[in-house]
């Protein structure tokens with residue numbers, strides 16, 4: 001693999017902002033970061049990104065579903081597709097993500113471990129998709145939320161332990177458990193109700209941690225968010241604070257979240273389809289309060305990782321994360337906080353901070369170069385270059 005340099009007017013390294021910077025890439029890794037403003041090293045070709053370029057780590061979307069095709073009925077489309085067809089759709093989704101600079105995705109629910117197959121395919125072709133951190137099929141009770149993905153697990157000690165061990169043996173990067181009900185599965189528990197007990201969540205978390213795997217818990221319900229914290233899960237997904245008749249973002253619970261080691265992953269970001277967003281009824285009546293709770297967590301200093309749930313509807317295509325970044329900034333969250341959240345903080349949440357989410361020597365050469373974001377966060381879509389594992393991605 002070639003050695004090359006990227007020179008930008010500004011650089012955000014995942015934590016801090018710098019002026020003119022030259023980053024040198026060799027064999028897929030960052031080997032040099034020069035923030036003195038000196039010209040690129042002699043004999044090292046620099047790729048042309050323009051005079052006003054802004055360099056940041058490749059984005060991390062900590063909650064996607066490559067197997068959902070972002071149509072009006074992704075569940076029906078998934079059920080109708082055989083594995084070869086589904087894998088073909090997942091390749092398309094991965095390509096769409098990488099082209100906007102999303103260099104890592106955590107897939108929190110596939111079917112038949114197909115995201116592991118795709119991860120293997122992409123290993124030699126980083127220009128075709130992000131690095132995938134797969135969960136495989138989410139653990140859910142028989143008939144439970146998203147059971148059609150194949151992760152149905154009896155609520156017994158033996159079955160829950162076996163489910164965690166299977167994911168570890170297959171090489172998953174995370175265990176996903178559907179701790180509360182959800183919105184996509186007819187006949188299953190509603191989102192404001194639990195699907196597992198605290199003891200069952202503890203069992204899954206303890207076994208996953210023993211095997212070195214983090215746990216992501218899907219949790220809409222306030223009671224389930226509490227249980228997930230008590231069980232010590234690594235990330236809480238959605239964080240909707242739902243009760244049967246509304247939203248209860250109890251300040252004491254928010255304070256507990258801030259003080260805990262748990263990362264929170266509210267699923268945000270909307271692509272403008274030209275039509276109103278088709279939220280499920282349980283979300284519509286609660287949306288304003290859910291969004292207010294999410295902003296409050298940011299303000300209080302919780303470890304917030306904005307992710308997208310890409311794939312679940314037409315308003316959630318697999319390249320929606322940059323829009324989510326711009327939308328969060330528009331709601332008043334400071335830009336550098338948002339950029340840190342989708343790079344260095346997300347890398348910690350996903351247990352890949354040793355090599356992702358930062359621009360520093362030794363890190364994976366996952367880079368996004370855009371127009372000047374200080375001038376206008378909308379320029380996150382003015383893409384000058386995407387580099388994944390040291391390979392430049394064709395972006396147009």
Ligand SMILES: [Zn+2]
Pocket residue numbers: 063064065108109309
């Ligand atoms: Zn999801």
